[in-house]
Amino acid sequence: MVDRRNRLRWALIALLLVAAGVAGSLISFDRLPRVDADTPLLPDAAVARWRQAEDWRLAALAALGLLLALYGWRILAAQLRRGGGRTAMGDLELAATNSNGDRPGGRTVVRSPALAHSIEDDLERVGGVQRALVGLFGSPHQPELRAQLDVSGTADLRRVRERVTAALERLAATTTVPPRSATVTFRVVEGHTRRVQ
């Protein structure tokens, strides 16, 4: 998502650069009618307007500066956020129930990083998987799971897939929160398959 936005943003910026560069060059070579090549880069009229600017215009300019800084912050934060701009999953809250199905009060809170780490541990126990990186996004009761698994080059990915499916189903059963969707990306790394535990 972030990559797509970046691509669009830079394509637009590139178009603006081309437009500005071409327009400036045309004026510079006196190829644009109505604008003389000897025109100053900053016309006197613009300077005069700035000097006579009323207070509210200055305030509007300051507000524009703040908006610009805010937009810059949004761009910066989007690049640094994990998960390609998706909303990270909040903590999972489970209401306590007794054997009769009653709710005696109290609740269990499972921190989302703890849940992600436990899934990573589980996936790393799958034969052929050397390292697992899991991200949980969206609603805690129907999360979107994204996993990147480093698998050994000697592993058979079809078998690894079957084992990972089983691990994900175990997860759904133990946490009572089946992921709404799971996206698993395998990255093949050099090395040997670990023994299945």
Next chain:
Amino acid sequence: MRPFNRILSLLLGLALIASGLLIVVEVVTAFVRDTPWPIRVDQWAATLRQQTFADTVPRIVFLATAAVGLVLLAAEARPWPKRSLTLASDGQRSWWLHRRSAERQIARAVRSGTSATAAKVRLRPRGPSWRLRVGVTASPEARPDIEQRARAAIQRLGGPQDAPVRVRIAKARRVN
């Protein structure tokens, strides 16, 4: 291109924050002290008033701006190879394979099981299937072995069995 765009966007974000805050400070200081700070806008405005479009420096800047814009536009507009290839999808679960790592693995498989000394692999999606191109330095007799090793590697990676494999062989140079 994706990491390049990310770094560029990080720099853009920082530049926008800096310039946005600079505008606020300039306006406030111009209002309070009647002299903008930290940049004397009136001084560089005077320089811009003296320079015309026909001057050499602005001309170079305009041409450079257009050139940079064109290069950037071409880089953003050209098709980028997909980062991952689809292995399977059933609506709820989707399985992907990191393309570069798969290319490296196929190259390793070709090099380790045949007489090929160098292998360059290009893996691309082709509809629901994949398309594989292998460039190797080997003797022409090694072609069937190389093809067979590449197909076996695709199969182990869980890829489509009908993926077309094209092998291009460059003969190894004889050392005198």
